[in-house]
Amino acid sequence: xxxxxxxxxxxxxxxxxxxxxxxxxxxxxxxxxxxxxxxxxxxxxxxxxxxxxxxxxxxxxxxxxxxxxxxxxxxxxxxxxxxxxxxxxxxxxxxxxxxxxxxxxxxxxxxxxxxxxxxxxxxxxxxxxxxxxxxxxxxxxxxxxxxxxxxxxxxxxxxxxxxxxxxxxxxxxxxxxxxxxxxxxxxxxxxxxxxxxxxxxxxxxxxxxxxxxxxxxxxxxxxxxxxxxxxxxxxxxxxxxxxxxxxxxxxxxxxxxxxxxxxxxxxxxxxxxxxxxxxxxxxxxxxxxxxxxxxxxxxxxxxxxxxxxxxxxxxxxxxxxxxxxxxxxxxxxxxxxxxxxxxxxxxxxxxxxxxxxxxxxxxxxxxxxxxxxxxxxxxxxxxxxxxxxxxxxxxxxxxxxxxxxxxxxxx
Amino acid sequence: xxxxxxxxxxxxxxxxxxxxxxxxxxxxxxxxxxxxxxxxxxxxxxxxxxxxxxxxxxxxxxxxxxxxxxxxxxxxxx
Numbered sequence: 001x002x003x004x005x006x007x008x009x010x011x012x013x014x015x016x017x018x019x020x021x022x023x024x025x026x027x028x029x030x031x032x033x034x035x036x037x038x039x040x041x042x043x044x045x046x047x048x049x050x051x052x053x054x055x056x057x058x059x060x061x062x063x064x065x066x067x068x069x070x071x072x073x074x075x076x077x078x079x080x081x082x083x084x085x086x087x088x089x090x091x092x093x094x095x096x097x098x099x100x101x102x103x104x105x106x107x108x109x110x111x112x113x114x115x116x117x118x119x120x121x122x123x124x125x126x127x128x129x130x131x132x133x134x135x136x137x138x139x140x141x142x143x144x145x146x147x148x149x150x151x152x153x154x155x156x157x158x159x160x161x162x163x164x165x166x167x168x169x170x171x172x173x174x175x176x177x178x179x180x181x182x183x184x185x186x187x188x189x190x191x192x193x194x195x196x197x198x199x200x201x202x203x204x205x206x207x208x209x210x211x212x213x214x215x216x217x218x219x220x221x222x223x224x225x226x227x228x229x230x231x232x233x234x235x236x237x238x239x240x241x242x243x244x245x246x247x248x249x250x251x252x253x254x255x256x257x258x259x260x261x262x263x264x265x266x267x268x269x270x271x272x273x274x275x276x277x278x279x280x281x282x283x284x285x286x287x288x289x290x291x292x293x294x295x296x297x298x299x300x301x302x303x304x305x306x307x308x309x310x311x312x313x314x315x316x317x318x319x320x321x322x323x324x325x326x327x328x329x330x331x332x333x334x335x336x337x338x339x340x341x342x343x344x345x346x347x348x349x350x351x352x353x354x355x356x357x358x359x360x361x362x363x364x365x366x367x368x369x370x371x372x373x374x375x376x377x378x379x380x381x382x383x384x385x386x387x388x389x390x391x392x393x394x395x396x397x398x399x400x401x402x403x404x405x406x407x408x409x410x411x
Numbered sequence: 412x413x414x415x416x417x418x419x420x421x422x423x424x425x426x427x428x429x430x431x432x433x434x435x436x437x438x439x440x441x442x443x444x445x446x447x448x449x450x451x452x453x454x455x456x457x458x459x460x461x462x463x464x465x466x467x468x469x470x471x472x473x474x475x476x477x478x479x480x481x482x483x484x485x486x487x488x489x
Contacts, residue, residue: 136425146475155473163471164424170476189476268428269466275431276459282438283452290445 012088019093025084029110030095031103032056032080034072047072049080049095057094059085064098077103079110112215116242119217124224130248131229133261137197139166140261141190141228143183145174148204150254157258162265168196174203174234179213184222191227198261199226201243202233202254214241223247233257355388362386365393374401419457427462431455 006014019025032049039045043062048055058080065071072078082097099113123129140158144150151169158165170186173179183201190196201223203211213219214234220242223230232247233254244250251257302308347353351361362371365382377383381396422430434455437443443451 136423136428138423155471159471163469164465166472166474168474168476186476265466265469269463272428272431272459272462272466275435276456278435279438279452279455279459282435283448286438286441286443286445286448 009088012086012091015091016086016088019084019086022084027081027083028095029079029081030056032078034058034076034078035074037072037074045071049078057092058082058097059094060097060100067098068100070101072100079103081110112242115215115217116245119220119242119246124220125245129224133229133231133249134197135263137165137262139168139196141168141170141193141196141199143170143172143186143190143199143201144203144254146171150202150204153253153255154200154202154258157255158262161259162262164265165262168193175206175210175213177213180216180218183214183219187222187226187230194227196228199228199230200233200254200257200261201230201247202257204254211241214243217242219243220246231257231261355386358388360385360387374399419454419461422458422461424462424465427458427465430458431462434458 030049032051035048035050035055037045037047043065045058045060045062045065047058047060049058060068079101080095080097081099082095085094085096086092087094099117101109101113119125142151142154144154146169155167158167168190170190172186173182187199187201190199203214211234214232223232223243223246229248231249231251232241232243233251233256234241234243240250249257249260251260354361363369363384363386364371365384368384371377371383377396377399379396379398383394383396385392385394419427419430434451438448438451438455
């Protein structure tokens with residue numbers, strides 16, 4: 001009977017296959033003591049898990065290591081979760097783990113961690129799924145116990161900050177085994193109303209044990225499924241329940257939840273008054289601006305207006321008319337004076353003045369022509385003599401050219 | 412300019428604040444005519460008064476659902 005002889009590589013592959021296909025070697029929780037913790041340069045961790053008589057290599061990938069809240073030191077008692085792995089090139093069996101916790105936490109802690117991982121994997125805790133809170137809620141639902149100070153605290157804070165809302169209280173049990181069903185029912189009743197803008201799930205202070213019910217899967221799912229955003233105020237500041245992780249916002253106490261839930265009405269009042277002032281200033285500015293614009297336009301219009309031009313022209317005409325008047329009067333005056341003077345001269349020179357003085361005017365009786373000089377007459381010539389009040393016909397008897405008469409004339 | 416079709420007194424608090432914001436913004440742009448400015452301002456003054464009224468007359472109401480399914484309205488003053 002000859003047996004098949006295989007190579008080492010084939011042995012390795014067979015072992016690997018056996019290890020990785022065995023359901024009993026996967027998804028294990030194992031207790032032990034940690035020794036020889038070695039962080040590698042790439043962030044992976046290598047260590048040994050010691051039992052009483054056995055030890056196993058342990059390896060954790062860097063990504064898993066970053067997620068742990070706890071990293072072991074030499075000698076720590078731990079509980080790990082992982083699967084067996086056979087690395088063929090080294091012929092090395094390891095437990096590749098993704099969770100490491102101090103053993104003291106017990107089974108419940110494990111279960112909690114398992115649940116957390118499961119829900120996280122479903123995306124229930126994703127930031128992207130958290131809803132923003134309404135800025136001005138009108139109705140706020142509160143799921144809490146009627147006993148204790150929670151309702152009173154919330155009422156006090158909301159009453160001070162933003163009394164415009166209505167609080168709708170869904171009484172529930174918030175401790176013990178009955179809590180999950182009660183809280184879920186409260187959430188559902190509030191959501192069924194369709195008028196709730198925001199829900200606060202709250203309980204007063206207590207031990208970790210008291211709060212533990214808020215790790216229940218049913219509550220977590222009910223919070224995620226709520227139409228209204230949920231603020232959870234159930235956990236402690238340091239140790240968050242799963243309800244705190246799934247809620248849209250987390251608060252340390254019910255009072256803080258109330259502060260986060262509503263705006264401050266005093267601030268809003270100030271903003272409104274500020275807005276009133278702003279509107280008044282803007283409106284007044286506008287009116288002033290328009291009035292100034294109107295004034296400027298009116299001024300320009302006046303300057304361009306034909307009425308203004310006419311007025312100007314009228315003034316000019318008036319001026320000219322006055323000047324013309326003055327000039328005319330002056331001219332008339334001068335003319336009158338001239339006329340008067342001329343007229344007096346004329347009178348003096350007029351033959352009538354001569355006649356008035358008692359002289360007579362001689363003309364030829366036949367032709368009517370005046371007699372300029374002695375040379376123009378001859379004896380026997382018939383002359384007419386015009387006197388002041390009549391005329392006569394005279395005949396020349398003799399001429400006299402003696403010097404004495406000539407001289408008298410010249411004087 | 413944005414005006415809500417409903418009467419100002421019907422607006423919720425949130426709508427009033429929103430409207431106030433829009434009115435201030437439209438006055439700030441300076442694109443309104445003189446008439447529009449005055450109308451808008453009057454609107455804004457009313458809305459602001461409405462907000463103040465809501466704030467000043469607000470009283471916290473509390474309703475408690477009772478153990479059975481029907482709500483039991485218990486108006487309480489804070």
